[in-house]
Amino acid sequence: MIRVLLADDEAMVRAGVKAILASDDTIDVVAEASDGVEAVDAAQRHRPDVAVLDIRMPRMDGLAAAAEIRRTTTETAVVILTTFSEDAYIAKALGDGASGFLLKSGDPRELIAGIKAVADGAAYLSPKVAHRVITELGAGPGGRMTRAAEAQQQIEPLTPREQEVLALVAGGLSNAEIAARLFLVEGTVKAYVSAVLTRLGVKNRVQAAIIAYEAGLVR
Template sequence: MIRVLLADDEAMVRAGVGAILAADPGIDVVAEAADGREAVAMAQAHRPDVALLDIRMPRLDGLAAGAEIRRTVPGTGVVMLTTFAEDEYIARALGDGAGGFLLKSGDPRELLAGIRAVADGAAYLSPKVASRVIAELADGPSGLLGRRTRARERVAALTGREREVLALVGAGLANAEIGRRLHLVEGTVKAHVSTILGRLEVRNRVQAAIVAYEAGLV
């Protein structure tokens, strides 16, 4: 029996998806949640085989909830269920360890196949999502997934402190604010920023912030 946590902030969607899952004798919905924080708590309490999460939820979105579930309940596979097949959603979900990415507009059989695949330790992408991932990979460094890989490689060359500073630059903080956050004098922060720009081979803070975002620091 595959134990599933279902999280979606729309009650009608939960009811519809729950009915599809309940029709399969090999699947048991052990918990439901209406927002991301509740989903994390339910996953920690029930330790389901699979957490099926909507992306757009209040308090904590499904992507962040999925990452937290993967971190705190590593035995639970994560499947994202969404109306949107946006490239950034796909890249972030897969980068955070989600095993499946499904569209609400897809065939109910895709939902069941995705749940079973992730429960078995495999991965499953709806056909429309798979085609986008393949296109991104085919684009190489110019594609989103390629850019994220390159950004992470560039950031890996920084020291731990430099990565902390870069993350705060990416969040839009000024040098004085970064200094207060990290308990550093402003001059030291300025020196770190200068070094970061040189090592990343970017010309300004905006370009550094883009690298931080693509590397997943923000």
């Protein structure tokens, strides 16, 4: 059972999202919050597998709450569920360790798929958000070639097996799927993923995937 914390300042939105999640018998909403401070407190009390957070909330917004949850409740994965898809919000959320970024205007099935993906150790972006992230890979100081060269330097210290795992992470595979692909036990894959994140100096699989794309490990 995937234990979920749901935080949104609008009661009707929470009720609607909870109803969607109730349609899947592998997901259980164990706590709700109406602002960011409540969300952080609930995460620390209930230790859910996934925290689903809105961005615009009183007292502490969802981005600040996401960063605090990832700092204090490291076993809880964070999914941002919002109506706002500005690049600054996406970059901030992923930079602070969120594993998923979904839009409220998306298909309800995306929400269930996203929660299951991040609970399984993978990352999940709504298609619109994924398109913006991938498009952004070619932008920024120095352009694509400079960023590619920097990314290649970042992955150079990785062993061939770690680079292989990184490529599969960038392909969106969960730890269980990587284990099956490489004929490894899941615990070994978790160790590889942890080592890759540490050696790349990144907080989550999304950031690692961006480096893999820039370095040319994944097309």
